Amino acid sequence: MNSPAKPYLIAPSILSADFARLGEEVEKVLESGADVIHFDVMDNHYVPNLTFGSMICKALRDYGVEAPIDVHLMVSPVDSMIEQFLEAGASIITFHPEASSHIDRSLQLIKDGGAECGLVLNPATPLHYLDYVMDKVDQILLMSVNPGYGGQSFIDSTLDKVRQVRQRIITSGRDIRLEVDGGIKASNIRAIAEAGADMFVAGSAIFNQEDYKAAIDEMRAELLLANNS
Numbered sequence: 165m166n167s168p169a170k171p172y173l174i175a176p177s178i179l180s181a182d183f184a185r186l187g188e189e190v191e192k193v194l195e196s197g198a199d200v201i202h203f204d205v206m207d208n209h210y211v212p213n214l215t216f217g218s219m220i221c222k223a224l225r226d227y228g229v230e231a232p233i234d235v236h237l238m239v240s241p242v243d244s245m246i247e248q249f250l251e252a253g254a255s256i257i258t259f260h261p262e263a264s265s266h267i268d269r270s271l272q273l274i275k276d277g278g279a280e281c282g283l284v285l286n287p288a289t290p291l292h293y294l295d296y297v298m299d300k301v302d303q304i305l306l307m308s309v310n311p312g313y314g315g316q317s318f319i320d321s322t323l324d325k326v327r328q329v330r331q332r333i334i335t336s337g338r339d340i341r342l343e344v345d346g347g348i349k350a351s352n353i354r355a356i357a358e359a360g361a362d363m364f365v366a367g368s369a370i371f372n373q374e375d376y377k378a379a380i381d382e383m384r385a386e387l388l389l390a391n392n393s
């Protein structure tokens with residue numbers, strides 16, 4: 165059985181939003197039914213692209229955004245960025261284990277700062293990174309594209325990985341969210357949910373549409389059809 169323990173969460177990635185109007189974009193996507201704001205931090209070192217830092221996260225909080233902000237750190241090293249994002253009001257912070265020298269310490273740093281913590285595994289990153297942290301993580305993020313850019317195609321081998329991680333979560337007996345990120349759209353979200361995911365990042369499939377609500381509603385309709393029994 166692949167049944168997730170929590171309702172499905174849709175997390176638009178602001179990487180595909182209009183940065184010149186970021187506050188309005190975030191407001192609009194939340195009004196359109198988004199559950200969480202996914203915040204992609206890239207450093208032109210761990211990944212070959214550069215986005216935004218903690219000041220933008222703080223600016224969104226100051227603008228009045230109260231929804232959970234899910235910070236996906238694609239940076240190396242990670243610990244100084246974790247501290248900055250804790251101060252900036254991040255709700256969830258995930259990082260790539262190969263970008264941290266001391267994975268357990270980085271996870272504990274996030275927890276001690278009052279945020280939820282998790283690891284991100286790239287398409288070719290093995291699951292063994294999860295072996296000794298299942299008692300600690302609140303969330304596991306499986307990348308379904310290679311990190312660095314929005315608008316890429318979903319890598320199908322992720323589905324098997326999702327099934328395997330769902331089994332690990334069930335075995336752990338803990339309530340750990342399983343998030344998938346990259347190339348998600350209405351046409352594939354149901355299969356990803358049926359494999360065991362319960363949190364879905366979508367950037368281009370939402371922000372590249374005229375009507376954000378229609379895009380999110382279409383994804384929710386597909387999720388309602390997901391058969392997890």
Ligand SMILES: O=C(CO)[C@@H](O)[C@H](O)COP(=O)(O)O
Nearest residue numbers: 311312314315346347367368
């Ligand atoms: O972390 C990343 C890319 O590195 C993602 O969060 C993307 O921003 C998702 O964008 P789409 O694939 O949905 O357009």
Ligand SMILES: [Fe+2]
Nearest residue numbers: 204236345365
């Ligand atoms: Fe992301």
